[in-house]
Amino acid sequence: MQRDMPTGPRPKDVYFFSTCLVDLFCPEAGLDAITLLEREGIAVHFPEDQTCCGQPAYTSGFGERARAVAQAQMQLFPNDWPIVVPSGSCAGMMRHHYPRLFADDPLLKARAEALAEQIFEFSEFLLDVLKVHWRDSGKPATVTLHTSCSARREMGTHLHVRALLAQLSGVNVVTQSHESECCGFGGTFSLKHPSISSAMSGDKVDALKETGAEAFISADCGCMLNLNHTLQKRGDSFQGKHLATFLRERLAAAGEKS
Amino acid sequence: MNAPENTQTLSFIPASEFKQRTTEAVADAHLRQSFRSAMDFLMAKRAAQFPDADALEAQRALAEHIRRYSLSRLPELLEKLERQLTANGIQVHWAENAEQANAIIVGIAQKHSAELMVKGKSMVSEETELNHAMEAAGIAALESDMGEYIVQLDGEKPSHIIMPAIHKTKQQIARLFAEKVPGASYTESVDELIGIGRAVLREKFMAAEIGLSGVNFAVAETGTLCLVENEGNGRMCTTVPDVHIAITGIEKVVEKLEHVPPLLNLLTRSATGQIITTYFNMISRPRQPGELDGPKEVHLVLLDNGRTQAYADEQMRATLQCIRCGACMNHCPVYTRIGGHAYGTTYPGPIGEIISPHMMGLAATHALPTASTLCGACGEVCPVKIPIPDLLIRLRAEATHDARPGHAPLVGQGAARSALMDFVWAGWAALYSRPALYRAFVWLATRFRFLTPPMQSGWTVSRTPLKPAPRTLREQLAGRHLKT
Amino acid sequence: MSARDSILRRLRAAPPGQLVLPPDVPAFYAAVREQAPATDRAARIELFCERMSFWRGEIVRVTPGNWAETLRVLCVTKGVNSLLYGPRGPHAATLEAAGIKGLKPYDRPVDEWKPELFRDTDAGFTSTRGGIAETGTLVVWPDDKEPRLMSLVPPIHFALLDANAICDTPFEAMSAQGWISDKPVAMPSNALFISGPSKTADIQITLAYGAHGPKELVILLLLGEGES
Numbered sequence: 001m002q003r004d005m006p007t008g009p010r011p012k013d014v015y016f017f018s019t020c021l022v023d024l025f026c027p028e029a030g031l032d033a034i035t036l037l038e039r040e041g042i043a044v045h046f047p048e049d050q051t052c053c054g055q056p057a058y059t060s061g062f063g064e065r066a067r068a069v070a071q072a073q074m075q076l077f078p079n080d081w082p083i084v085v086p087s088g089s090c091a092g093m094m095r096h097h098y099p100r101l102f103a104d105d106p107l108l109k110a111r112a113e114a115l116a117e118q119i120f121e122f123s124e125f126l127l128d129v130l131k132v133h134w135r136d137s138g139k140p141a142t143v144t145l146h147t148s149c150s151a152r153r154e155m156g157t158h159l160h161v162r163a164l165l166a167q168l169s170g171v172n173v174v175t176q177s178h179e180s181e182c183c184g185f186g187g188t189f190s191l192k193h194p195s196i197s198s199a200m201s202g203d204k205v206d207a208l209k210e211t212g213a214e215a216f217i218s219a220d221c222g223c224m225l226n227l228n229h230t231l232q233k234r235g236d237s238f239q240g241k242h243l244a245t246f247l248r249e250r251l252a253a254a255g256e257k258s
Numbered sequence: 259m260n261a262p263e264n265t266q267t268l269s270f271i272p273a274s275e276f277k278q279r280t281t282e283a284v285a286d287a288h289l290r291q292s293f294r295s296a297m298d299f300l301m302a303k304r305a306a307q308f309p310d311a312d313a314l315e316a317q318r319a320l321a322e323h324i325r326r327y328s329l330s331r332l333p334e335l336l337e338k339l340e341r342q343l344t345a346n347g348i349q350v351h352w353a354e355n356a357e358q359a360n361a362i363i364v365g366i367a368q369k370h371s372a373e374l375m376v377k378g379k380s381m382v383s384e385e386t387e388l389n390h391a392m393e394a395a396g397i398a399a400l401e402s403d404m405g406e407y408i409v410q411l412d413g414e415k416p417s418h419i420i421m422p423a424i425h426k427t428k429q430q431i432a433r434l435f436a437e438k439v440p441g442a443s444y445t446e447s448v449d450e451l452i453g454i455g456r457a458v459l460r461e462k463f464m465a466a467e468i469g470l471s472g473v474n475f476a477v478a479e480t481g482t483l484c485l486v487e488n489e490g491n492g493r494m495c496t497t498v499p500d501v502h503i504a505i506t507g508i509e510k511v512v513e514k515l516e517h518v519p520p521l522l523n524l525l526t527r528s529a530t531g532q533i534i535t536t537y538f539n540m541i542s543r544p545r546q547p548g549e550l551d552g553p554k555e556v557h558l559v560l561l562d563n564g565r566t567q568a569y570a571d572e573q574m575r576a577t578l579q580c581i582r583c584g585a586c587m588n589h590c591p592v593y594t595r596i597g598g599h600a601y602g603t604t605y606p607g608p609i610g611e612i613i614s615p616h617m618m619g620l621a622a623t624h625a626l627p628t629a630s631t632l633c634g635a636c637g638e639v640c641p642v643k644i645p646i647p648d649l650l651i652r653l654r655a656e657a658t659h660d661a662r663p664g665h666a667p668l669v670g671q672g673a674a675r676s677a678l679m680d681f682v683w684a685g686w687a688a689l690y691s692r693p694a695l696y697r698a699f700v701w702l703a704t705r706f707r708f709l710t711p712p713m714q715s716g717w718t719v720s721r722t723p724l725k726p727a728p729r730t731l732r733e734q735l736a737g738r739h740l741k742t
Numbered sequence: 743m744s745a746r747d748s749i750l751r752r753l754r755a756a757p758p759g760q761l762v763l764p765p766d767v768p769a770f771y772a773a774v775r776e777q778a779p780a781t782d783r784a785a786r787i788e789l790f791c792e793r794m795s796f797w798r799g800e801i802v803r804v805t806p807g808n809w810a811e812t813l814r815v816l817c818v819t820k821g822v823n824s825l826l827y828g829p830r831g832p833h834a835a836t837l838e839a840a841g842i843k844g845l846k847p848y849d850r851p852v853d854e855w856k857p858e859l860f861r862d863t864d865a866g867f868t869s870t871r872g873g874i875a876e877t878g879t880l881v882v883w884p885d886d887k888e889p890r891l892m893s894l895v896p897p898i899h900f901a902l903l904d905a906n907a908i909c910d911t912p913f914e915a916m917s918a919q920g921w922i923s924d925k926p927v928a929m930p931s932n933a934l935f936i937s938g939p940s941k942t943a944d945i946q947i948t949l950a951y952g953a954h955g956p957k958e959l960v961i962l963l964l965l966g967e968g969e970s
Binding site for chain 2: 018020022023024025026027028030031034046048049050051052054056057058059060061062063065066068069071072100149150152153154180181182184185186187188189190191192193194195196197198199200201202203225226229230232233
């Protein structure tokens with residue numbers, strides 16, 4: 001999980017890979033992430049032909065289908081700029097699984113390995129590459145954090161999210177019990193094993209609510225949608241926010257440029 | 259003979275019933291609470307053993323190295339083990355499947371006109387359902403590990419490989435003992451309950467002609483069978499009866515004794531958070547002339563039962579690195595919700611999901627590898643670094659596809675294949691690899707979001723329906739100055 | 743084809759996979775040792791006692807001059823009416839001279855007296871080959887003079903441990919016995935690491951002692967005269 005961070009001047013340009021979930025279901029998280037990047041003076045490039053990282057087919061055992069989709073994405077980044085992905089799960093797919101997906105094709109494997117080095121999860125990019133230090137003067141708030149499994153175990157970026165939130169002086173972050181435990185989404189798992197998935201999601205929203213926080217923060221739209229829709233079904237107004245949205249709101253509230 | 263005829267179908271619930279069982283299990287609040295608190299306890303105990311993450315990583319790397327090295331030389335090490343055990347006076351038997359293994363053990367027992375076999379904890383004997391075979395031959399087979407004794411008394415199977423009776427409360431055990439153990443009165447004192455078991459079982463250790471055990475590590479160079487336990491029943495079974503039969507999977511062999519301490523250390527700390535167990539028992543010979551106790555005969559049964567199928571593939575071979583600590587199940591959010599019985603296999607939890615298909619074939623087990631969110635907790639804690647999530651994905655692929663070119667088909671290869679799923683994924687790939695088509699699709703999805711179906715398969719069981727946003731991100735960005 | 747040959751044939755037919763070099767376990771432990779603070783005899787003894795006590799092993803510090811008398815007194819206080827010992831064992835003469843009530847020699851094959859061993863023997867006494875500080879462990883090596891069941895069947899196990907024979911780790915204990923070496927000595931028929939009395943947590947993960955083996959483990963820790 002440890003990686004060498006680029007040294008030298010800050011990049012001027014980045015690609016933004018929004019992920020299919022953000023594109024269709026949580027566009028505001030994508031907009032907020034882009035706004036925050038632009039706020040740092042970065043030119044954000046959005047390759048229009050991007051669709052999905054291919055993870056759903058890959059994890060379902062349909063690697064050949066995932067390859068077709070992954071290969072289409074791999075052509076979209078001609079420059080060696082960082083590719084910022086607002087999801088630990090999709091970033092993990094592109095960074096760690098693309099090279100495996102093309103293991104039997106030397107040319108594509110080399111391309112996938114090069115691409116993997118360009119991939120940055122959103123919070124990782126903010127903290128380790130841009131080295132942001134933000135001042136927060138928003139209203140005091142108490143939130144809790146849901147860390148996605150890929151962020152934690154593939155990307156190691158659960159620490160970055162925590163560190164970014166810690167920069168916000170007005171924000172009190174409380175820890176849920178069983179923080180490292182999965183929310184029960186698991187992509188197609190939630191469709192194939194709804195009873196187990198529901199049990200896990202139910203326990204997770206209970207744990208988040210028990211913290212007494214006003215909202216939970218997640219850097220992964222998959223988990224966030226799973227938990228928010230579980231809460232909605234319960235008629236509960238407690239909801240989660242994407243990290244990008246939360247950060248953007250805090251900085252806007254501080255009266256800084258947005 | 260290309261496909262090994264070594265797959266045993268046990269009394270297994272068909273894949274179609276797996277969902278039924280898991281649905282019932284998650285609805286059992288009592289069961290959920292039992293497993294939650296037990297797994298929390300075991301996770302905390304393990305975590306306390308590994309305060310230094312770097313040291314743990316170094317130990318895991320060494321343990322993985324030892325296991326991979328042992329497997330890389332497996333056929334040679336098995337022959338070496340056989341030679342050395344034979345030289346030590348221990349008789350070695352080979353079994354391709356459960357039936358052969360049971361026949362060997364029944365045969366030895368019959369040769370000694372045995373009426374009673376006492377058993378130390380052996381998951382491999384659970385795998386072969388040895389107790390049934392013994393009973394069919396008119397020989398009683400009695401479990402002596404306290405947890406195994408309890409589940410056997412109640413006509414059940416273990417729900418955890420280390421803690422067989424973890425699903426039971428002391429009240430349930432108190433009732434069970436009062437009902438089934440002659441002379442036992444109802445008590446909820448754990449000390450008294452253990453005392454009842456102790457008294458019954460000590461009589462049986464004395465009476466039994468045969469003692470059976472598993473093996474944690476078999477050392478090829480010295481011809482030594484190593485057993486790890488806390489209770490002492492393992493020592494009883496391997497020392498008191500005249501005949502000791504050990505049974506193990508062929509993957510348990512290591513080359514040298516020096517390979518054992520690193521594995522032992524991680525085994526006990528990962529399993530129960532103990533730096534060592536009460537007994538670490540190294541058996542190298544039967545009773546020697548002049549010795550006053552110990553078994554007069556020692557046998558080792560080496561079982562394949564699908565392991566060579568896993569071995570035949572370089573990726574799936576990693577499955578055999580397992581040292582059976584159970585940490586993967588202790589940390590598995592799915593196992594914690596459904597418990598061990600719902601899997602319907604000898605080995606539950608993540609390790610069971612990747613090893614059972616080799617033992618029982620994919621036709622019976624293809625649902626198991628799908629019962630995971632791929633959260634990675636299992637792989638993270640595995641002391642020998644088995645990439646369990648990757649193996650789950652691999653088995654999902656094998657269950658839904660023909661064998662890869664140049665690879666022999668697995669037993670039950672393609673058993674979960676469906677024209678519908680092939681069609682769905684082909685359509686999905688066509689959509690997501692053609693940007694124009696994808697753009698048209700999301701444009702329509704946002705424009706017709708009011709048509710979003712209110713029921714969305716498993717998703718809406720406990721969630722409101724997923725509804726596309728009014729406009730996609732890309733559409734909203736199109737109005738900005740963004741570069742593309 | 744026999745099962746053996748089929749299994750071996752299938753294993754040999756598998757692709758060899760990546761070459762895996764032999765792991766260097768001694769080097770690993772040597773490196774760990776270098777990083778750890780150096781231990782001395784006193785620290786080893788202290789750690790051994792702490793860890794063994796954690797397992798509920800009872801430590802009694804003794805000297806060459808007083809251990810047998812200490813054992814006699816312990817037998818009286820614990821109500822031991824029969825103490826099993828090896829009449830050809832290394833400490834037989836000392837035990838026999840100590841005036842211990844109910845001293846019972848293990849002098850015939852177990853087959854001839856199993857019921858008495860199981861039902862009517864209160865304690866067993868054995869020597870040990872060493873101890874392990876890190877894990878709180880005794881190294882016990884039963885043989886023709888001190889058979890295997892002495893440390894298992896009687897409800898109390900007394901074990902005499904020479905404090906000089908305590909190693910730091912299981913690896914070092916195996917090395918000290920000569921089992922791990924460039925020219926290893928043959929393993930004994932049966933060798934044991936024993937860490938505390940028998941125990942189980944199989945009922946509701948509640949710890950209970952004396953599951954099948956001894957309920958009590960008493961270590962007579964042999965120190966130099968004047969050291970205890």
